[in-house]
Amino acid sequence: MRLLDLKKDYHVHCNYNDHSSRELSIENVTRIAEKINLNTLAFTEHVRKTSDWIPKYLEEIDRIVSSGTKMTIISGFEAKILNDGTVDFPSEYEGYFLIASFHTKFYNKQNWLSALKSAISLQHVKVIGHLAPEESFELTEDELIELSTLLKENEKTVEINAKYRRPPMKWLRIFKENHVNLHLGSDAHRITEIGNFNSITNLIEFINN
Ligand SMILES: [Zn+2]
Ligand SMILES: [Zn+2]
Numbered sequence: 001m002r003l004l005d006l007k008k009d010y011h012v013h014c015n016y017n018d019h020s021s022r023e024l025s026i027e028n029v030t031r032i033a034e035k036i037n038l039n040t041l042a043f044t045e046h047v048r049k050t051s052d053w054i055p056k057y058l059e060e061i062d063r064i065v066s067s068g069t070k071m072t073i074i075s076g077f078e079a080k081i082l083n084d085g086t087v088d089f090p091s092e093y094e095g096y097f098l099i100a101s102f103h104t105k106f107y108n109k110q111n112w113l114s115a116l117k118s119a120i121s122l123q124h125v126k127v128i129g130h131l132a133p134e135e136s137f138e139l140t141e142d143e144l145i146e147l148s149t150l151l152k153e154n155e156k157t158v159e160i161n162a163k164y165r166r167p168p169m170k171w172l173r174i175f176k177e178n179h180v181n182l183h184l185g186s187d188a189h190r191i192t193e194i195g196n197f198n199s200i201t202n203l204i205e206f207i208n209n
Contacts, residue, residue: 003208004160004184008040009033009195011078011099011129011159011185016057017046020189026060029194034071038195042074044099044185048088058096078129080104083111085118087125094124099159099185101129109137116147120154130161130187132168144171148178156181160207162199163187169206176207 012033015024026043033041043061047054061075076097079089087100100119106112112134119125128151133139139147151158158167158180164187167175175182184204188194197204 009186010042010183011044012188030064032194036195040072042076044076044078047077049090081119085115099127099129100125120150127157129159130164130166132166144174148180151180159185161185162197
């Protein structure tokens with residue numbers, strides 16, 4: 001089992017969406033991440049098939065990378081898992097680091113589970129973001145074990161998310177027992193949240209000890 005590295009933040013937003021803090025420019029985020037000694041920073045802005053700002057966003061990240069930083073900077077995206085099990089993501093950017101997350105409720109366990117399994121099987125998805133059941137349902141231990149197998153077969157990582165404090169401990173226990181790959185994401189929407197995993201100390205200790 002690989003330990004969680006608190007110097008790597010794989011889920012950070014910036015000001016290319018309409019709901020993050022304006023101060024979250026790519027330059028500011030990079031500067032703060034360096035200041036708090038992160039060694040890996042993934043920009044994972046919310047994207048849709050219709051997003052028109054992607055070339056500018058990628059260019060801006062490239063410019064920061066080529067201006068010289070000791071950090072590993074990853075250009076990536078976060079996209080929504082749709083009812084049909086695809087993700088709302090423009091296919092021309094397949095190959096970039098991609099987090100697939102549930103951003104709307106399904107209110108139906110079977111539909112939710114089948115969309116999740118389908119998203120896990122997509123080659124261009126690298127990570128499943130802030131994974132947790134909806135209030136109206138829970139997965140059984142057997143279902144979580146099956147999910148673990150699928151995640152491993154498809155070489156997907158499950159993110160431990162500081163904003164939503166997910167996945168739940170019960171799920172993490174099964175993921176840990178079944179050697180699912182895990183990493184940390186702050187899901188920062190403000191400067192102070194970058195690389196900040198204080199809200200999930202218990203989950204981190206559970207995995208690392
Ligand atoms: Zn999200
Ligand atoms: Zn996010």
